[in-house]
Amino acid sequence: MLCNRRRPSSSTSWTGTASLSAMGRTIDADIVVRFKYDSKGTTKSEARFEKLVQSLHDVGLSVEARDGDNGSIILFVKLEEKDLVDAVYNSRVQDWLYGVCHTAPEQDAQAMLDSTVLTQAERLRIVYNLITRSPDKGGAGITPKSGDWEDVDAVLPLHDQEFNKRWLKEWSTKYFLSVEELTKIRDHYGEKIAFYFAFLQSYFTFLLLPAIVGTIAYFLFPSFSILFGVICCLWSIIFVEYWTLQEVDLAVQWKVHGVSSIQHVRPEFKPDNEREDIITGNKIKVFSPYKRLARQALQVPFALVAGFALGLLISLCFGIEIFISEVYDGPFKRILVYLPTGLLATLEPSLTGILEKFASRLTDYENYPTADSHEAAEIQKTFLFNLITGYLPVFLTAFVYIPFGPLIAPYLDVVDLLAHKYVNDPLKPIQPSMSFQIDQWRLQQEVIYFGITAQIIDQIFEVVVPYVKHKWVSHRKSQSTKFAAKKSMHIVNDPMYESAFLTRVRNEIELEEYDVNTDLREMCMQFGYLTNFSIVWPLTPLCFLINNWIELRSDAVKICYDMRRPIPHRSDTIGPWLSNLGFLTGLGSINTAALIFLFSGNNDSDAVMGRVKSWGFLATIIFSEQLYFGLRSFVRYGVLQLESKGLLQERRAQFLARKGFLDEVMKARGKRVEQTSKTISRARSNGKKRNSKVSKLAECSDSREADGSLDRRKGLEQALNMGLDIMRQQAPEVGVKRRTTAFF
Structure with a gap:
């Protein structure tokens, strides 16, 4: 068995269809692909559709087409069972080669699949990889919404409604x-x-x-x-x-x-060289790490600009809010108090969206080879935006508003500030506002908002x-x-037995x-x-x-x-x-x-x-x-210091794999020894002369072994006596009694 994969309960086993319906016919499929075509019926769309179907067929996938409405075609894609066995076997062998699974694969692919459970997730992942993986890796190379496949706008599995109902009920x-x-x-x-x-x-x-x-x-x-x-x-x-x-x-x-x-x-990875993988020996495409490091250095100015832009916007809205709510006492105050909230709700998403686009382009420019590394790099960039927009208002309240509010308040009163500058003596310093009162509960109110109100809004x-x-x-x-x-326009005419499903x-x-x-x-x-x-x-x-x-x-x-x-x-x-x-x-x-x-x-x-x-x-x-x-x-x-159950389980699997290999080696060695013994027995039965020679050789060998054992015993006794004599010669003569050690 390749991997000891736990057999799921009957509630999680898969029937093999993409959708199960109590009424009507469903189409047996693993993945659904939607192809958008030009409603005018150009030859370009037809050629791309033919290429799509042919590419899916070339990797062993069967395809069934239906009208997708609004200028689209839905393809129901399924991997046949005979091809599924090979695909699953290759996937699990790859896991074993890279150390994900430590149990050696069986030679019979069908026996391996029969002795384990193929989950829905594993099957759908294998089929999806066949569709999207590059042709040199055995896939169709279909990349939705990009390149030659810009007309393919959706590749997805369908929901299993029965599983979803059981899941939510439990x-x-x-x-x-x-x-x-x-x-x-x-x-x-x-x-x-x-x-x-x-x-x-x-x-x-x-x-x-x-x-x-x-x-x-x-x-x-x-x-x-x-x-x-x-x-x-x-x-x-x-x-x-x-x-x-x-x-x-x-x-x-x-x-x-x-x-x-x-x-x-x-698929978007752009290598600049090829080299041999030190571990596998295969040719792999690489991109210079020094070039990537130089491109990653652009993150520093980007982070500074993004942080400054978001920080400036939030600080500006924060200052306007403090001025209107606690300094301003003019007309329309009840209406103007919502102005900073409106500005922030309007400008912040727009600014964040622009910065996220720049972050995405910068991540693409850094040219990461795998989807995981690309995703991680983009997450770390956008996480900066989340920190600023999420935490900066509370930090401003705690470390700016409460400590320095009376000093900042006069600068927020724009009217008084302009009058002071152009009417009064410009050299006279601005004094802290005596009428400004710090809202001691503002910090707690903001935390309560994020703890309760924001959570409800998110839900x-x-x-x-x-x-x-x-x-x-x-x-x-x-x-x-x-x-x-009513207008006699194009409408979808589904067969009655498939209408609900489609x-x-x-x-x-x-x-x-x-x-x-x-x-x-x-x-x-x-x-x-x-x-x-x-x-x-x-x-x-x-x-x-x-x-x-x-x-x-x-x-x-x-x-x-x-x-x-x-x-x-x-x-x-x-x-x-x-x-x-x-x-x-x-x-x-x-x-x-x-x-x-x-x-x-x-x-x-x-x-x-x-x-x-x-x-x-x-x-x-x-x-x-x-x-x-x-x-x-x-x-x-x-x-x-705690024993990790997972690591213990992994080490046990590694030990059992090595022990199994050792048992096979020892078993094969035992067979060779047994075969050698049989050969010697047959040789001894060929004649008395040969037997006498063998006996003499055995007696000589035994005597040599006995002599060697006796010599070793004598050498040990001699070395001990000599060492004791040396120590006694260095010790005082009085009260020293020599003794001889003998071993019998």
Whole structure:
């Protein structure tokens, strides 16, 4: 057996069809491809369609076509069973060659497949790779929306409605998810989606501690409690180190540990040279790492420009808000107070979208070979935008507004400032505003907003809005179909026995693609709010705990009904988000210490400003940073002392593989020894003369062995006696009795 893959329960086994329907005929398919053509029927579209069908056929895929409506054709693609066996066998052999699986493959491919379970995710992944992989790797080389395949705008598997219903029904009655339930997700949607739900489940479970402690701190501890701050910092460090270990355990259990080493080359990758792989000996295409490093250096000015632009916009809106709400006392104040919110809601998405396009182009220019490395580089660039837009308003309130509000307020009063400059003495310094009063609750209100209101808004935009949008699009499409029928325009005439199924297929294709990084980004930002600002409002962890219980289920609903079925890509980690969690943990330890130093005790503006200007503020930041590194090293050392079940399982698999190889070698050697013994026996039976010679040789050999044993015994006795004589000669003569050692 190639890999000991766990056989799933009957609820997760696959019938082999893309869709099961209680009524009507369904088309047996693995993947659906939509081809958009020119409605005028140009020869160019026909040639591209012929090329598409021929390319799919050349890699062993069967194709069936149906009308896709709105100038499109839907192709139902399936890999036949006889070709599936070879494709699965080749995939698992590759896993064994690269060390992902440690059990040697069987020689019979069909026997290997019969002794293991082929999950939905593995089958769909193999078929998808056959469609999209480059021809030199055995694929059709179809890259949707790019190059020669710009008319191919969708390649996706169809949802299994029966599985989705069972999945949501089971989760609706449970508070915690077991590894078996996560494995069901992995078998159906692939490891990348399963890792997200495993992370969310672990994060939800870990939130129980800060939620309980935070509730106690809110009612019993003083504001900005040092004890609660230390607990939150230590908790965040332990969680990150725990999840690092948990990732390895799950990757080993799901047979994907080290799978990143066999990622396929992106079609967009532009190599500048070819060389021989040191390990495999194959020719591989490479891009100079020095050229990539030079291109990556452009990230520095890009980050500075992006940070300055977003920071300037947020700071400007923040200043306008402070001026209107707390300085301005003129007409239309009740209306103008919403001006900064409107500006931010209008300008920030536009600016962020422009910067994200630049980040995407810069990532393309850096020319990464694999999809994972390209995705990680782009995530790290956009993560900078998330940090600025998510955390900067709270930082401005804590470290600018409260300490320096009275000093900044006069500069916000534009009318008074201009009058002072052009009417009064320009050399007279501007005095702090005596009427300006710091809103002591502003910091807590902002944290409460991000802890409660923002979470509710995110849930609405993630689940409700896509659902309403999908229903609206479906309604508009049905209305347009009726209008086309009245006007004798082109309408889809589906066979009655396929109509319901094809309608559902068209609706699924119209759904948006699911990006797991969007949900991981949301959880990462939430984790950052907790580690950085929960000291301001200790009920923050409790709010996140409740939100994440809902998030687990709402994300499942979103995947099942509001998004296309994801391609089951393999992964052995949550990607760069793990390093981002570590960064937020370190930032949180510094920020928590700074907030405690500034606001514990008397937190009026003058007192806080005095603490900011003191050396104690800088010393607190430096001390908290060093304390963080010390605690992280201590926790990491402690976690490493724990026996990782995954690593133990992997080492056991490696040992059994080597032991099996050794047993085969020893078995073969035993057969050779047995054969040699039989040959000697036959030689002895050939004559007395030969027997006597053999006996004499054996007697001589025995005597030599006996003499050698006696000589060794004599040499040992002689060496000991000589050594004892040397020691006694150096010792005083009085009271020394010589003795002789004999060995008999």
